[in-house]
Amino acid sequence: MSPVDVDKELLARRFEEHRPHLRAVAYRMLGSLTEAEDAVQEAWLRLGRTGTDGIDNLGGWLTTVTGRICLDLLRSRTARREQPMDETFVPDPVLRPLSQVDPEQEALHADSVGVALLVVLEHLEPDERLAFVLHDMFAVPFDDIAAVVERSTAATRQLASRARRRVRDRTPSSDPDPGRQRKALDAFRAAARGGDFEALVAVLHPDVVLRADAGALVRGLAASKTLQGARAVAESALMFARYTAAARTVVVNDSLGLLSVVDGRVQSVMSVTVVDGRITGMYILADPDRLARLEIPQD
Numbered sequence: 001m002s003p004v005d006v007d008k009e010l011l012a013r014r015f016e017e018h019r020p021h022l023r024a025v026a027y028r029m030l031g032s033l034t035e036a037e038d039a040v041q042e043a044w045l046r047l048g049r050t051g052t053d054g055i056d057n058l059g060g061w062l063t064t065v066t067g068r069i070c071l072d073l074l075r076s077r078t079a080r081r082e083q084p085m086d087e088t089f090v091p092d093p094v095l096r097p098l099s100q101v102d103p104e105q106e107a108l109h110a111d112s113v114g115v116a117l118l119v120v121l122e123h124l125e126p127d128e129r130l131a132f133v134l135h136d137m138f139a140v141p142f143d144d145i146a147a148v149v150e151r152s153t154a155a156t157r158q159l160a161s162r163a164r165r166r167v168r169d170r171t172p173s174s175d176p177d178p179g180r181q182r183k184a185l186d187a188f189r190a191a192a193r194g195g196d197f198e199a200l201v202a203v204l205h206p207d208v209v210l211r212a213d214a215g216a217l218v219r220g221l222a223a224s225k226t227l228q229g230a231r232a233v234a235e236s237a238l239m240f241a242r243y244t245a246a247a248r249t250v251v252v253n254d255s256l257g258l259l260s261v262v263d264g265r266v267q268s269v270m271s272v273t274v275v276d277g278r279i280t281g282m283y284i285l286a287d288p289d290r291l292a293r294l295e296i297p298q299d
Contacts, residue, residue: 011052015044018059021138022066028133029070031091031118034293039069060144067134068148074126087226090213090285091118093269095259096251097297113137114254115271115283119211120170124163131156132163172281174255174273181256184274185249189258192237192244200234205280208233215287233282243267250297259296266291 022043026036043066055061093115121129127149134140134148146156175181184203191199210227227233237244246267247258257271269291273281285291 011047014052014058015047015062018062021059022062025063025066025133025138026070027092027094028113028118028121028137029067029129030073031122033092033094035073039066039073042069060140063134063138063140064144064148067130067140067145071126071130071148074129078126088211088213089119089122090211090283091115091122092290092294093252093257093271093285095269095294095297098249098251098256114174114273115252116174116273116281117167117171118253119283120167123170124166127151128159128163128166131160132167135160136164172273173275174280175275175277176255178256180277181272181274182249184277184279185256185258185272188237188272188279189244189247192241195238195241197234197238200237201230203278204230204233205275205278206230208278208280208282210236210282210284212236212282212284213287215289240268261296266294266296269294 019040022040023036026039027033030036030039043062046065046069047062052058121133124132130149131142131145134145135142142153142156142160145160146153149156149159151159187203188200190196191203207228208230210225210233212225212227225236227236243260243262244258246262247260247270249256250259250269251257252259252269252271255271255273257269259269260267268284268286270282270284272279272283
């Protein structure tokens with residue numbers, strides 16, 4: 001192997017050490033698994049063109065480069081979007097199987113970010129999202145972020161502060177305990193399977209919000225919708241009880257959720273927020289194109 005090939009292999013090995021971290025950054029920035037992978041790949045291409053000469057901290061350099069790539073993608077999204085973001089939008093979920101250990105005894109992945117938070121991040125301006133994600137989630141110094149957004153350090157701090165307030169005000173609270181999450185999900189699934197309307201209402205918070213995303217092609221139709229209120233959500237759950245009956249419990253991002261597979265095909269993924277034993281928020285992805293690209297955990 002030539003010295004050049006050795007250098008390339010070493011560079012590739014060093015990059016792969018950082019890939020999981022970069023993917024986490026990109027996913028939080030974009031809310032899309034496919035776009036996150038593309039952003040990480042672009043970071044690798046830029047590293048290949050640049051090399052490591054003059055880079056003292058490769059991880060830091062890759063993080064800011066990935067952030068810059070994601071920022072460009074977010075700005076492009078904003079420029080293309082003629083209407084405000086559809087209120088039915090649900091980000092790509094990350095699915096994992098339940099541990100062989102009882103979920104009440106296992107800590108859910110600490111590095112995960114909830115679907116509900118990703119929805120809130122979608123409402124931030126691109127520069128705000130970058131400042132919040134890089135600083136608050138990954139402890140990137142403001143001086144480094146300022147160079148990416150082309151603002152002063154003080155202005156970048158203000159971006160992050162404004163984003164932090166919006167995230168705090170809009171992100172719904174949720175019980176982090178997997179055991180209590182599972183109890184609420186099991187009650188919801190049993191009531192839907194049995195067609196028990198009052199039992200469904202009982203497990204739903206009076207002000208529960210359901211957000212169902214069936215994809216861009218059908219947005220505005222009945223399949224994509226936002227509902228509020230226990231009785232309205234319970235009625236919808238009975239309409240789709242077939243899919244709930246076929247669902248199994250999985251880990252969706254940072255909490256438990258339901259994966260519905262009918263005739264060997266994924267129909268939906270649902271994540272929830274739970275407070276005081278009742279479901280306060282439901283986030284359902286039923287877009288067949290996006291579901292087809294998910295990694296589906298095995299039983």
